[in-house]
Amino acid sequence: xxxxxxxxxxxxxxxxxxxxxxxxxxxxxxxxxxxxxxxxxxxxxxxxxxxxxxxxxxxxxxxxxxxxxxxxxxxxxxxxxxxxxxxxxxxxxxxxxxxxxxxxxxxxxxxxxxxxxxxxxxxxxxxxxxxxxxxxxxxxxxxxxxxxxxxxxxxxxxxxxxxxxxxxxxxxxxxxxxxxxxxxxxxxxxxxxxxxxxxxxxxxxxxxxxxxxxxxxxxxxxxxxxxxxxxxxxxxxxxxxxxxxxxxxxxxxxxxxxxxxxxxxxxxxxxxxxxx
Amino acid sequence: xxxxxxxxxxxxxxxxxxxxxxxxxxxxxxxxxxxxxxxxxxxxxxxxxxxxxxxxxxxxxxxxxxxxxxxxxxxxxxxxxxxxxxxxxxxxxxxxxxxxxxxxxxxxxxxxxxxxxxxxxxxxxxxxxxxxxxxxxxxxxxxxxxxxxxxxxxxxxxxxxxxxxxxxxxxxxxxxxxxxxxxxxxxxxxxxxxxxxxxxxxxxxxxxxxxxxxxxxxxxxxxxxxxxxxxxxxxxxxxxxxxxxxxxxxxxxxxxxxxxxxxxxxxxxxxxxxxxxxxxxxxxxxxxxxxxxxxxxxxxxxxxxxxxxxxxxxxxxxxxxxxxxxxxxxxxxxxxxxxxxxxxxxxxxxxxxxxxxxxxxxxxxxxxxxxxxxxxxxxxxxxxxxxxxxxxxxxxxxxxxxxxxxxxxxxxxxxxxxxxxxxxxxxxxxxxxxxxxxxxxxxxxxxxxxxxxxxxxxxxxxxxxxxxxxxxxxxxxxxxxxxxxxxxxxxxxxxxxxxxxxxxxxxxxxxxxxxxxxxxxxxxxxxxxxxxxxxxxxxxxxxxxxxxxxxxxxxxxxxxxxxxxxxxxxxxxxxxxxxxxxxxxxxxxxxx
Numbered sequence: 001x002x003x004x005x006x007x008x009x010x011x012x013x014x015x016x017x018x019x020x021x022x023x024x025x026x027x028x029x030x031x032x033x034x035x036x037x038x039x040x041x042x043x044x045x046x047x048x049x050x051x052x053x054x055x056x057x058x059x060x061x062x063x064x065x066x067x068x069x070x071x072x073x074x075x076x077x078x079x080x081x082x083x084x085x086x087x088x089x090x091x092x093x094x095x096x097x098x099x100x101x102x103x104x105x106x107x108x109x110x111x112x113x114x115x116x117x118x119x120x121x122x123x124x125x126x127x128x129x130x131x132x133x134x135x136x137x138x139x140x141x142x143x144x145x146x147x148x149x150x151x152x153x154x155x156x157x158x159x160x161x162x163x164x165x166x167x168x169x170x171x172x173x174x175x176x177x178x179x180x181x182x183x184x185x186x187x188x189x190x191x192x193x194x195x196x197x198x199x200x201x202x203x204x205x206x207x208x209x210x211x212x213x214x215x216x217x218x219x220x221x222x223x224x225x226x227x228x229x230x231x232x233x234x235x236x237x238x239x240x241x242x243x244x245x246x247x248x249x250x251x252x253x254x255x256x257x258x259x260x261x262x263x264x265x266x267x268x269x270x271x272x273x274x275x276x
Numbered sequence: 277x278x279x280x281x282x283x284x285x286x287x288x289x290x291x292x293x294x295x296x297x298x299x300x301x302x303x304x305x306x307x308x309x310x311x312x313x314x315x316x317x318x319x320x321x322x323x324x325x326x327x328x329x330x331x332x333x334x335x336x337x338x339x340x341x342x343x344x345x346x347x348x349x350x351x352x353x354x355x356x357x358x359x360x361x362x363x364x365x366x367x368x369x370x371x372x373x374x375x376x377x378x379x380x381x382x383x384x385x386x387x388x389x390x391x392x393x394x395x396x397x398x399x400x401x402x403x404x405x406x407x408x409x410x411x412x413x414x415x416x417x418x419x420x421x422x423x424x425x426x427x428x429x430x431x432x433x434x435x436x437x438x439x440x441x442x443x444x445x446x447x448x449x450x451x452x453x454x455x456x457x458x459x460x461x462x463x464x465x466x467x468x469x470x471x472x473x474x475x476x477x478x479x480x481x482x483x484x485x486x487x488x489x490x491x492x493x494x495x496x497x498x499x500x501x502x503x504x505x506x507x508x509x510x511x512x513x514x515x516x517x518x519x520x521x522x523x524x525x526x527x528x529x530x531x532x533x534x535x536x537x538x539x540x541x542x543x544x545x546x547x548x549x550x551x552x553x554x555x556x557x558x559x560x561x562x563x564x565x566x567x568x569x570x571x572x573x574x575x576x577x578x579x580x581x582x583x584x585x586x587x588x589x590x591x592x593x594x595x596x597x598x599x600x601x602x603x604x605x606x607x608x609x610x611x612x613x614x615x616x617x618x619x620x621x622x623x624x625x626x627x628x629x630x631x632x633x634x635x636x637x638x639x640x641x642x643x644x645x646x647x648x649x650x651x652x653x654x655x656x657x658x659x660x661x662x663x664x665x666x667x668x669x670x671x672x673x674x675x676x677x678x679x680x681x682x683x684x685x686x687x688x689x690x691x692x693x694x695x696x697x698x699x700x701x702x703x704x705x706x707x708x709x710x711x712x713x714x715x716x717x718x719x720x721x722x723x724x725x726x727x728x729x730x731x732x733x734x735x736x737x738x739x740x741x742x743x744x745x746x747x748x749x750x751x752x753x754x755x756x757x758x759x760x761x762x763x764x765x766x767x768x769x770x771x772x773x774x775x776x777x778x779x780x781x782x783x784x785x786x787x788x789x790x791x792x793x794x795x796x797x798x799x800x801x802x803x804x805x806x807x808x809x810x811x812x813x814x815x816x817x818x819x820x821x822x823x824x825x826x827x828x829x830x831x832x833x834x835x836x837x838x839x840x841x842x843x844x845x846x847x848x849x850x851x852x853x854x855x856x857x858x859x860x861x862x863x864x865x866x867x868x
Contacts (some may be wrong), residue, residue: 044665058639070836075581087629095622102673187443194747197678205535229364234753246429
């Protein structure tokens, strides 16, 4: 399929415009994050301009001049009350509004039809597991995640018989909620895609199931590890594509099930760790 | 122990020990001033080293030795081939470790804390002079232990200054078993030095203030160091314990942090940040205190809202212990707990805002003298404002999901640590150098140094906000490995050139510093016409500081008192019967 060959050679976008600013956002939750970002930017920007203007005005107006003594003042309690109270309200409002969004993003149960995708980090790559036609992933047990069993699944788990796996290669269907199951085989890694406005640590010994997202535009992106994980850290990236539902289904069909899946590494980073 | 306090001060201002002489004085002295200078010189050497590490890592980011060029060659033609990815990781790990533990903390607390506290409270020395000198040598030892990592098999620690487990705690994962162990041992020994200093400062300030010097007459520098000492005493032991656990995990088969054997990676993060966030305030509170004093001296005005400043610092001290979780919003710890830490983090911004407004208030109506010290103090305020504002983005839990661990945070903490603490340190050096060495620093050189530092600092660190928002991760050895970062590479190169400019500008400072030791203008007792007790004695003060215990009659900020013949009244000057206005240090003058 031409589409598949396109996928396999696809590269993430090299941005040509607005390199000084945020990349485009393709995740449903990114809108709230961007809104809050711009809100804080305006708030702090206006305040900064005000503070610096006052400062510069004072520096010019009250520069030392012969015969002009400084005012002797130890302060003003009314002012202290004012400039304590106003920030309290602004910061509390920001915290409350931010928490509301945080709750939406992190504490709300993902929709039942969300596509479950397991991503398990290792030095220095990404093990990815997709559900087969049954739409169900095998149950992951954090304590079982290890070398031979990267996803910590029971091989006899009926939900996992048709699961398939990839390495450093993630495809999300457009406009469909995706629920991530994140863990790690060795050290802490982090799932980071700036276009998704998404960062989440992946901690060994734990499976995080609270991250979900919905891609709103197709494209090719780069999944980067953003938690220092050793000498190959800088090269721990994977391919992340968002495609139309039909292309996604075609991609799924092209995969063969792998119930436990020790994964063949496509591009392992050479590691020469000493001392052990 | 009971002999330490005021009784001794009254009897012998040499504080029970003789003055050391000759070169020995600079190796082993019990005099707080010499110990302060030992800290100062040693930390300045470490500053050069930490800066050199920074320039090396910046060079790698601009011209990566791992970069695959268009013609297929690996390595940019002007890259440094010895910077491989592991060494790069060691560079930023040790840069941060050196700057935090061997530069900023010892400069603020070791150098200025030791030098200024007894002088400013009218004491002959610290409460525990021997422990004071031991603290210095523990600090030196910790530096050598940490840096020894560069010379052992596997190289220096390369897990970041935060040393997250299990990367740090399992040798097979980090490949730097020895270097990481030395790092943890260095942290442990450094912690002992801090703890020794902390209880010494607290004891000294509580017990040895001159008669009449109530707590609310203390200069803000002393208040800041007093509060900082409590933070050190409560936070540093936690880091030392974590360091010990890390050594055990690495070498003796325990498993505190390795989940493969039942440990908890997040335990390390909680321990580290329980120390690490108070640590942030440990590195800014003394800077705030000293900058407040510098602003007051050169505005010829009392600090605006003195008590508000004190209470704001106390509030920061308390709140500083309940915000550590904001470093862990995306670690996967309990999500409701994250929300709670988000609120406490927003709240801690309030006392910082109060301090900023009061600094502006101090400038208001002043008679501002733009000395080098003042320029650096003003830069401290301005850069701290920017650093504080960028912190609000990270404090907001949803925005943190996006900007966490990007160059945005690198920009943020350099605005606070360099823009804040280092500018305040420069301000303090320019202010108290005349007291320390009896000579003035050169003002022209000083202003050139300031201007270059200020410009290059902003050129270097401001664009980091942008590359961070553009999606550049911190701690990656080669940004060009990422397609989404390749177009940002010119900005990275720009930052590197600015960093080089910033680094080399500091040579002016060092030239000024060492040249002025011999050639500076003689300073006299009180070159700045300041009010506090250290300015009542010779520069440098003799052994024992004060010929007799001073008696304090007023607060630390009686500048420009109306009706008084000069624009400052020393703290030890009694009220003159013909100058009733001098009592106004307690009166409130309405604004406007």
